[in-house]
Amino acid sequence: MGKIITTVNMKGGVGKTTLTVNLAACLVKNHQQRVLVVDLDTQVSATLSLIMPQDFAKIRKAGRTLSQLIKQSLYQQDYLNLAIQELIQSDVCRLPGMDLLPGDIELYDDFLVSETLHYRSIREQGIDFEVVWQKFEQQFVAGILAPIKDNYDLIILDCAPSYNLLTRSALLSSDFYLMPCRPEPLSIVGTQLLERRINQLRRLQINQQVMHSKLLGIVFVAASSNVLNMYYNQVMRRVNDDFSPEQLFKTKIPLDVNVAKAVDSFMPVVLNNPNSSGSKAFIKLADEVIQKINQVN
Numbered sequence: 012m013g014k015i016i017t018t019v020n021m022k023g024g025v026g027k028t029t030l031t032v033n034l035a036a037c038l039v040k041n042h043q044q045r046v047l048v049v050d051l052d053t054q055v056s057a058t059l060s061l062i063m064p065q066d067f068a069k070i071r072k073a074g075r076t077l078s079q080l081i082k083q084s085l086y087q088q089d090y091l092n093l094a095i096q097e098l099i100q101s102d103v104c105r106l107p108g109m110d111l112l113p114g115d116i117e118l119y120d121d122f123l124v125s126e127t128l129h130y131r132s133i134r135e136q137g138i139d140f141e142v143v144w145q146k147f148e149q150q151f152v153a154g155i156l157a158p159i160k161d162n163y164d165l166i167i168l169d170c171a172p173s174y175n176l177l178t179r180s181a182l183l184s185s186d187f188y189l190m191p192c193r194p195e196p197l198s199i200v201g202t203q204l205l206e207r208r209i210n211q212l213r214r215l216q217i218n219q220q221v222m223h224s225k226l227l228g229i230v231f232v233a234a235s236s237n238v239l240n241m242y243y244n245q246v247m248r249r250v251n252d253d254f255s256p257e258q259l260f261k262t263k264i265p266l267d268v269n270v271a272k273a274v275d276s277f278m279p280v281v282l283n284n285p286n287s288s289g290s291k292a293f294i295k296l297a298d299e300v301i302q303k304i305n306q307v308n
């Protein structure tokens with residue numbers, strides 16, 4: 012059975028996408044997992060970390076992105092009527108087993124979603140708009156992934172830096188979520204706020220079901236200089252009020268220029284420069300991820 016992991020943090024620039032693509036590559040390369048990366052962010056960073064911009068432009072022109080599936084699911088606009096299998100880019104970065112569902116710079120329009128769901132609630136007389144909305148969120152991402160879920164060992168959903176419809180729907184569809192975090196005071200506050208919001212989502216009962224996604228762990232992305240480290244270590248302790256030690260990954264990802272530079276080669280650093288300090292950390296982190304998933308199973 013395929014497991015779904017959502018990479019989430021309301022803050023931008025904390026390393027969600029970098030974590031998603033490097034973890035995916037390590038899980039394929041070192042753990043023989045079949046992995047699908049799904050780009051849920053209109054900044055298309057995960058897509059552009061794994062394929063070349065000119066290839067993305069072609070894919071987009073042909074309407075072969077997540078946007079197509081969203082239109083089909085939301086507005087029943089099925090003029091292309093493409094199955095998810097036809098949109099998935101296989102063996103990206105020349106790595107067999109590593110697949111990508113490309114994102115798009117336009118995914119949905121909030122107003123149109125509200126209008127569509129409003130009409131749905133009128134059609135289904137007696138059902139509150141709020142209930143229609145919640146049901147929609149529950150099945151939106153899950154429904155898109157359902158046909159291929161079991162073709163993969165793991166599906167990693169890379170979210171936008173906001174708590175939007177797709178982020179909530181991703182969380183509702185997933186088995187686990189990962190939170191990358193910078194050891195900075197406001198980043199820690201952001202992580203605590205997000206966990207509170209996720210707990211609210213957990214308390215909702217939709218279609219007699221509750222969200223089952225578990226926090227796989229918080230991953231700190233930290234600088235390795237000594238002076239900063241002392242300060243960062245102090246700040247990192249602040250998460251101890253809200254999270255137990257099992258909810259924190261032991262491996263921390265160092266800031267490493269090779270990680271940032273890898274984007275220019277359209278390949279995760281673990282493939283592009285496997286001996287760099289960042290790559291070594293991602294490799295260790297992937298080992299921890301596999302251990303944690305196996306513990307739960």
Ligand SMILES: Nc1ncnc2c1ncn2[C@@H]1O[C@H](COP(=O)(O)OP(=O)(O)O)[C@@H](O)[C@H]1O
Pocket residue numbers: 022023024025026027028029030056172232264265266267268269270271272274289
């Ligand atoms: N460990 C790291 N070392 C150096 N640069 C990093 C590291 N992790 C992320 N970055 C860089 O920081 C920027 C933001 O990272 P990204 O993964 O896109 O964040 P997010 O998805 O949370 O917005 C990118 O330019 C990325 O290359």
Ligand SMILES: [Mg+2]
Pocket residue numbers: 027028029052056057170171
């Ligand atoms: Mg991102």
